[in-house]
Amino acid sequence: xxxxxxxxxxxxxxxxxxxxxxxxxxxDATSCNGCGIEILACLTPKYDIERFGIVEKGNPRHSDxxxxxxxxxxxxxxxxxxxxxxxxxxxxxxxxxVCGISKGIYQGCYNIIGPIDKVIPVDIYxxxxxxxxxxxxxxxxxxxxLWKAKLEKYDEKKENEKx
Amino acid sequence: xxxxxxxxxxxxxxxxALIEPEYLKIHLDGETIVNVxxxxxxxxxxxxxxxxxxxYQQDQFLIEKICGICSSIHTLTYCNAIEKLLEVDIPERxxxxxxxxxxxxxxxxxxxxxxxxxxxxxxxxxxHMSWRDRELVMELLExxxxxxxxxxxxxxxxxxxxxxxxxxxxxxTIMDKIDIRLNHYINVFVKDSTxxxxxxxxxxxxxxxxxxxxxxxxxxxxxxxxxxxxxxAPYLLYDNVDFKEITHNTNDVESRAVVRLKELLESTxxxxxxxxxxxxGELTIKIPDTVPEGETISHGEAxxxxxxxxxxxxxxxxxxxxxxxxxxxxxxxxxxxMLKGQQLADLPIIVASIDPCFSCTDRITLLxxxxxxxxxxxxxxxxxLKR
Numbered sequence: 001x002x003x004x005x006x007x008x009x010x011x012x013x014x015x016x017x018x019x020x021x022x023x024x025x026x027x028d029a030t031s032c033n034g035c036g037i038e039i040l041a042c043l044t045p046k047y048d049i050e051r052f053g054i055v056e057k058g059n060p061r062h063s064d065x066x067x068x069x070x071x072x073x074x075x076x077x078x079x080x081x082x083x084x085x086x087x088x089x090x091x092x093x094x095x096x097x098v099c100g101i102s103k104g105i106y107q108g109c110y111n112i113i114g115p116i117d118k119v120i121p122v123d124i125y126x127x128x129x130x131x132x133x134x135x136x137x138x139x140x141x142x143x144x145x146l147w148k149a150k151l152e153k154y155d156e157k158k159e160n161e162k163x
Numbered sequence: 164x165x166x167x168x169x170x171x172x173x174x175x176x177x178x179x180a181l182i183e184p185e186y187l188k189i190h191l192d193g194e195t196i197v198n199v200x201x202x203x204x205x206x207x208x209x210x211x212x213x214x215x216x217x218x219y220q221q222d223q224f225l226i227e228k229i230c231g232i233c234s235s236i237h238t239l240t241y242c243n244a245i246e247k248l249l250e251v252d253i254p255e256r257x258x259x260x261x262x263x264x265x266x267x268x269x270x271x272x273x274x275x276x277x278x279x280x281x282x283x284x285x286x287x288x289x290x291h292m293s294w295r296d297r298e299l300v301m302e303l304l305e306x307x308x309x310x311x312x313x314x315x316x317x318x319x320x321x322x323x324x325x326x327x328x329x330x331x332x333x334x335x336t337i338m339d340k341i342d343i344r345l346n347h348y349i350n351v352f353v354k355d356s357t358x359x360x361x362x363x364x365x366x367x368x369x370x371x372x373x374x375x376x377x378x379x380x381x382x383x384x385x386x387x388x389x390x391x392x393x394x395x396a397p398y399l400l401y402d403n404v405d406f407k408e409i410t411h412n413t414n415d416v417e418s419r420a421v422v423r424l425k426e427l428l429e430s431t432x433x434x435x436x437x438x439x440x441x442x443x444g445e446l447t448i449k450i451p452d453t454v455p456e457g458e459t460i461s462h463g464e465a466x467x468x469x470x471x472x473x474x475x476x477x478x479x480x481x482x483x484x485x486x487x488x489x490x491x492x493x494x495x496x497x498x499x500x501m502l503k504g505q506q507l508a509d510l511p512i513i514v515a516s517i518d519p520c521f522s523c524t525d526r527i528t529l530l531x532x533x534x535x536x537x538x539x540x541x542x543x544x545x546x547x548l549k550r
Contacts, residue, residue, distance in 0.1 A: 110213075
């Protein structure tokens with residue numbers, strides 16, 4: 001009984017810290033880079049996504065949020081899946097740009113598989129070609145609330161497994 | 164040479180500083196790079212085929228999405244090619260507006276590069292400063308075209324939007340501001356010892372190698388080759404404006420940075436002259452839907468180098484063939500010459516110096532450079548290395 005209570009308090013404290021510092025990773029799955037530079041622009045002084053504690057990381061094993069841009073090509077499909085699998089639970093996937101949502105302008109190109117939700121599960125869609133940095137930040141913040149809920153659910157599940 | 168120290172390191176295809184996912188297989192002897200294999204094709208979408216299935220008008224928007232960073236020069240070169248086939252001459256004001264947008268694009272692209280270069284050598288202050296100044300240019304582009312990326316300014320037969328008097332005044336004041344900042348960055352890249360220690364004498368590409376690997380744009384100009392198409396084969400009205408072609412001959416990463424930054428000072432000069440020379444007039448001319456039979460080529464100086472379009476028409480409203488040659492494909496092969504004998508730690512800045520992108524999240528493959536035998540390793544082996 002006491003053990004489980006300590007565990008509960010411990011996870012509560014850890015979760016409070018985790019919510020304040022989610023790390024995000026950007027993966028370019030065959031886009032035109034337009035969305036990519038807008039995501040990078042989010043990090044810069046004018047938009048400054050770091051005020052939400054978000055840091056851009058290059059390693060999927062370190063990150064909680066995955067920002068994916070572009071319609072997936074056949075060569076990229078396995079890499080995208082691999083990167084998604086490498087991320088620790090719980091994770092949030094945000095699709096940025098219209099070509100990740102519905103192929104967009106690449107409709108009818110022979111090497112394009114199509115929407116990202118055909119390859120990995122997606123939580124948030126940010127439409128636009130490319131979306132403005134404000135829209136991307138809004139999408140990420142919406143993703144954070146979702147991630148919070150996922151985190152609590154995940155902890156419950158883990159606790160049930162343990163005790 | 165210890166056999167155990169020879170291995171290959173796969174880099175790619177994902178990286179926070181992006182630009183293009185590509186895969187580099189680096190053969191190492193200890194910390195020194197012996198050879199590099201380049202594997203491209205992650206970004207292949209099949210655009211050239213898709214261009215044939217759409218009409219000339221629809222193609223403008225697909226061509227814009229070849230690259231989000233240099234979208235304007237792509238449509239500019241495409242429109243020039245189709246106008247050549249149609250044998251029409253667009254209004255002078257449209258030509259000047261095209262030049263202004265192309266030069267603004269060069270400004271934002273190179274300032275982006277300065278930031279990435281700072282980021283790659285671990286100097287994040289440069290990244291944040293140059294991207295802050297880049298926002299000035301992005302605001303201008305948004306003011307002119309209504310969009311930050313992919314401006315859709317060029318259309319076959321002219322341009323879509325005009326530059327008003329207020330906008331011109333705004334552009335002039337911001338160009339003055341940017342000139343001051345650019346001079347500051349040139350100073351930083353030439354004099355700051357934290358940067359010069361990483362950039363001087365790294366990634367040497369001699370003039371002979373630059374010709375051998377067919378480098379273009381700032382990479383070639385940094386090796387002392389004069390190859391600016393705006394001077395060598397002027398398109399639009401580049402022969403009306405006065406600017407210098409920048410070349411530098413120290414052949415290293417610093418040289419590439421200096422060429423890019425000094426080029427921007429010329430760009431602001433061109434923009435001011437264009438605003439001065441621009442006369443009132445029409446923006447577009449009416450053009451037919453179908454294009455007469457024939458073939459043509461067109462080229463332009465993109466921020467990263469020469470861009471080339473071949474267009475062939477069979478008399479219908481859809482192109483028979485459009486072939487595109489982009490500068491990064493020419494430049495990426497010169498990496499092989501630049502990286503040989505360099506330290507692994509210098510690899511990011513050298514690869515960034517040609518202005519593409521790559522990355523580092525993959526497993527390690529060991530390769531003995533003496534015998535050519537390779538073996539893949541798993542997590543347990545990596546754990547033993549950690550000891």
